[in-house]
Amino acid sequence: MNVLNSPDPDFMREEEITLFSDSVGKWIDEHAPLDKVQKWIADSSVPRRLWNDAGDAGLLGLSLPEEDGGFGGDYRHEVVLMRQLGWKGADHFGISLHNAIVMPYIWHYGTEEQKQRWLPRLQSGELVGAIAMTEPGAGSDLQGVKTTAIKSGNGYVVNGSKTFITNGQLANLIIVVAKTDPSQGSKGTSLIVVETDGAEGFERGRNLHKIGMEANDTSELFFNDVKVPADNIIGGVEGQGFVQLMQQLPQERLNIAVQGVAAAERGLEATIAYVKERKAFGKSIIDFQNTQFKLAEVKTKLTVAKVFVDHCIGLHLKGQLDAATASMAKYWVTDIQGETIDEMLQLFGGYGYMNEYPIAQLYKDARVQRIYGGTNEIMKLLIARTL
Secondary structure, eight states: OOTTOOOOOGGGOSHHHHHHHHHHHHHHHHHSOHHHHHHHHHHTSOOTHHHHHHHHTTOSSTTSOGGGTSOSOOHHHHHHHHHHHHHTTOTTSTHHHIIIIIHHHHHHHOOHHHHHHHHHHHHHTSSOEEEEOOBTTBSSOGGGOOOEEEEETTEEEEEEEEEEEETTTTOSEEEEEEESSGGGGGGGEEEEEEEOTTOTTEEEEEEOOOSSOTTSOEEEEEEEEEEEEGGGBTTSOTTOHHHHHHHHHHHHHHHHHHHHHHHHHHHHHHHHHHHHHOEETTEEGGGSHHHHHHHHHHHHHHHHHHHHHHHHHHHHHTTOOOHHHHHHHHHHHHHHHHHHHHHHHHHTGGGGGSTTSHHHHHHHHHGGGGTTTSOHHHHHHHHHTTO
């Protein structure tokens, strides 16, 4: 999609990346066309089979080495997938959380045995991944989690509840943020994997009814004396969870920024097409100066956003993306996403409020971007600490 006429940086224009992008686009056209997406929205979930199809196509574990059960690519491949999903309106499929959030925790911090046990099954689609951070009383404040994983015999017993968990209805491998030593605060936090198939005491709550991203199943999860083997603590050592979270959250926040730009680009393409076709007072809406000025502002803001996100991707590929810069990308891009999509919807008039127009879905989907991954207010707090 070249609606911004802003060239990608050199590292995104290598032939292998371009060919991969084309193949991903074709896969989405076949497996997630808009008519299917509309059905998924009505069903509030994607089909479980789609995960296996993605595994068969090599779209799971894109940035992990082949020897560890991955595709053998790097973060650019994750970017390609997120962009294509956004451009084609299939971004309700929670594959990027599985790929670029859940699997990296295991690859970066897991023991060799854990990598061999889980990564190939996540890569095939046998396992669908989720990460359970948020609780009813703890959102962006990860130090405030109440869920516990207490040592008992040769394992742990997990108790607590989580909410707003993406992939929550379908996931059967869940990384749970829990306190293994509640007396130690953040230093007593660990990441523990719960394989849910046959796990006694594990319950899924309702598939939460949201105002946007409806096809992305989001759930409450309950852990009632769930017994977990001792070797399910990621890395095999207690108390490392908070550090692991802090090290991986910059990538999660960059993911959100990448997705925000792609969705807004789709909105701009749809809006330009609409205002060229729609007539009012005897001429096309694009011929009105107000329309031209509004779209000029939108295109400028989105071009600036894309250039900054591309810069952050380049830093991340070099291992140089720090938490503050990732926070800037997350908060600023998602603010711009909401602002520009709102402006674009206005150009549709009453039709923009109708669900059959893509701009309406984009408007609804954009709102959560400023909330998850750490609210934008928390992003500003993190940035302020560098002043």
